[in-house]
Amino acid sequence: MGCRKVGDRSELVRLVRTSTASGDMEVAVDLRRRLPGRGAWLHPDPACWSKALKRRAIGRALPGVTAVAAAESFAANELALVAKPEART
Numbered sequence: 471m472g473c474r475k476v477g478d479r480s481e482l483v484r485l486v487r488t489s490t491a492s493g494d495m496e497v498a499v500d501l502r503r504r505l506p507g508r509g510a511w512l513h514p515d516p517a518c519w520s521k522a523l524k525r526r527a528i529g530r531a532l533p534g535v536t537a538v539a540a541a542e543s544f545a546a547n548e549l550a551l552v553a554k555p556e557a558r559t
């Protein structure tokens with residue numbers, strides 16, 4: 471989604487479309503890949519996330535999604551941990 475690289479799904483981070491209590495569509499980061507709903511995939515690479523966020527690619531991949539705060543927060547706070555799992559030990 472962010473770039474054109476093809477990746478193995480086992481290393482990609484899943485984004486899923488959910489609805490809020492108020493009925494808006496928002497994106498959720500589904501690290502366990504278990505949430506129901508339409509999904510999109512991004513590399514665990516900060517460059518991919520910033521491209522996807524800047525180009526509004528999330529809203530295109532998951533039509534109707536207007537709230538991407540969860541993805542922005544994930545990119546800012548947790549992505550580094552996912553990208554370098556060895557740093558978590």
Ligand SMILES: [Zn+2]
Nearest residue numbers: 472473513518
């Ligand atoms: Zn990518």
